[in-house]
Amino acid sequence: xxxCTHAEQLSTIPDLLKIGKLIGDYSLVTNTExxxxxxxxxxxxxxxxxxxxxxxAHGDFExxxxxxxxxxxxxxxxxxxxxxxVLNNLCCGQPFQSKxxxxxxxxxxxxxxxxxxxxxxxGRWPVISDTSSCTAQQRESEGNEFDVYDLVEFVAxxxxxxxxxxxxxxxxxxxxxxxxxxxxxxxxxxxxKIVSFCTKNMLIPEDITCCGFAGDKGFTVPELNESALGSxxxxxxxxxxxxVSTNRTCEIGLSHHSGISYHSVAYLLDRCTMTN
Numbered sequence: 001x002x003x004c005t006h007a008e009q010l011s012t013i014p015d016l017l018k019i020g021k022l023i024g025d026y027s028l029v030t031n032t033e034x035x036x037x038x039x040x041x042x043x044x045x046x047x048x049x050x051x052x053x054x055x056x057a058h059g060d061f062e063x064x065x066x067x068x069x070x071x072x073x074x075x076x077x078x079x080x081x082x083x084x085x086v087l088n089n090l091c092c093g094q095p096f097q098s099k100x101x102x103x104x105x106x107x108x109x110x111x112x113x114x115x116x117x118x119x120x121x122x123g124r125w126p127v128i129s130d131t132s133s134c135t136a137q138q139r140e141s142e143g144n145e146f147d148v149y150d151l152v153e154f155v156a157x158x159x160x161x162x163x164x165x166x167x168x169x170x171x172x173x174x175x176x177x178x179x180x181x182x183x184x185x186x187x188x189x190x191x192x193k194i195v196s197f198c199t200k201n202m203l204i205p206e207d208i209t210c211c212g213f214a215g216d217k218g219f220t221v222p223e224l225n226e227s228a229l230g231s232x233x234x235x236x237x238x239x240x241x242x243x244v245s246t247n248r249t250c251e252i253g254l255s256h257h258s259g260i261s262y263h264s265v266a267y268l269l270d271r272c273t274m275t276n
Contacts, residue, residue: 042080043154044119045070046112048131049091050248051264057252060261061241062271066248070130070151073270077162084112084119092129094137098215109141120146128154130264132187132246133179133215150183152246152265156190160197164274171201172268173236173243173260177250178210187246194265195244198272205235213253229257236260244268 047067056063071081084090090112093105116127123146129135135150174195180187195202212218212228236243236258243262245251251262 040078040080042082042125043074044082044084044116044125044127045074046084046090046116046127046129046134047087048129048134048248049095050134051130052087054248054252056263057255057261060255060263062261062263062267064267066130066264066266069264069266069270070128073155073266073273074128074159076270076273077159079159082119082125084115086115090115092134092137093141094133095216097137105137106141109137112138113141113145117145123147126154130246130266131248132177132183136179136183139184150180150185150187150190150246152180152187152190152194153183153185155266155269156193160194163269165197165269165272166274167197167272168199168268169201170199170242171203171237171240172199173240173254173258173262174202174204175208175211175243175245175250175254175262176204177245177247180246181209191244191246191265194269198268203235203237203240205232207231211250211253213249216249218249218253225253226257229253232258242268 045067047070051066055065062069074081091108092112093107093109096102096108097105117123119125120127126147126149128149128151129138130151132150132152135148138148172195174191176188176191180191192202208229208231210228212224212226214224218225232254241260243251243254243258243260244265244267245254245262246265248264251264254262
């Protein structure tokens with residue numbers, strides 16, 4: 001059997017995984033000279049495949065696409081947001097890496113790297129990823145030509161100080177994904193810092209260090225997710241209506257087994273903030 005080239009392998013990827021129709025109103029900008037205010041700081045925002053394709057659950061009170069919320073949040077802090085061109089075709093490669101297709105993962109990672117180099121003006125602007133597992137994959141495959149920030153890392157260090165925050169008087173459950181636990185940059189403390197600005201009642205369940213969704217395995221082997229989150233629901237206070245995290249698939253399983261809506265921490269912060 002002859003081996004396939006990268007191009008031949010990519011041609012076999014199902015259309016769904018190539019990322020089809022985008023959710024939300026995106027301004028695809030790669031020429032930074034077209035941005036309106038040349039004096040405002042700029043950031044490149046790469047919405048992950050998961051956040052672009054896995055919309056909020058029907059029962060979630062937050063119904064906006066995550067990419068819209070993140071862009072609004074960054075703009076509140078005074079940033080001009082650049083979205084990579086040809087976003088439909090971009091993927092960090094992590095889904096293919098986890099399924100045993102390293103060549104395809106490398107090809108998709110390389111394609112993304114080239115697009116982010118253009119969007120960031122060859123590393124002039126920082127790059128933000130809204131999904132922790134995607135951030136980890138990019139950092140493993142990229143060089144040091146530009147900085148890839150996880151969303152909570154960038155928000156904790158560069159956004160919070162620029163916002164007026166009105167905390168809510170409600171408990172908020174917090175789940176720290178495995179990818180955030182191992183990500184360089186103190187991601188765990190960054191997530192907790194953001195939530196602590198939004199509520200004084202932050203709850204991290206005991207004895208749950210992994211949700212068991214394992215990327216996308218929770219869709220096909222739900223018993224893993226059920227076992228890992230067996231003690232979650234009884235730890236949710238009666239007056240709690242939401243939980244936050246940084247990975248969409250984790251949030252799907254957490255919502256199912258907790259009885260409340262889990263979504264990105266960006267929703268919580270956006271809801272609590274006003275522009276200075």
